[in-house]
Amino acid sequence: MKNKTVFKIAFISICLFIVIAAYFWYLYFDNYEGKVLSKSIRLELVNSGNIEYVNASPDDPSNIIPTYYFRVKNNLDSSINYEITLDDISPSEVKDGCSEGTLFARDELRYILKRENMVIKTGHLSDLKNNVLDSATLSGHGIYDYSIKVSLDDKVGDNLARHYHFQVNLKEK
16 A cells, blocks of 8 residues: 555656656747747847849839848746847858858948838948847837848949848847
């Protein structure tokens, strides 16, 4: 009789351990669709962007210039401060024949940044201070949807076989 009680307690303890371990595994490795910066804030649906042979302004209503969409999501009950940066991807990280000599300069590129479908910032990439596109506060469990369109400045002449690659990053402040 005493052996059955010990066996039941051991069985329940092992089952409880497995459930708790699975829960912590889920918390640690849960990284669906995006970059987990911490358990408090997440950047979702991020794709790196590139500009190749594009000769249109960002105001152009045509679909020549791709728009990149991403989302910032707060997983906490309380508000959180963050900033979004647009960082260059070096030619050595891109396998499309791009080199330092074929890159567009940041002052040759314009951008339009939208949050919740409203234009919040526009200008040349070279005007960004510390590459910061946006700094904001997001309420508990809040979500902001963003889009960015990067294109050539109207004054850029020769753009044949030139490139620009970028990635959007999120940092908790």
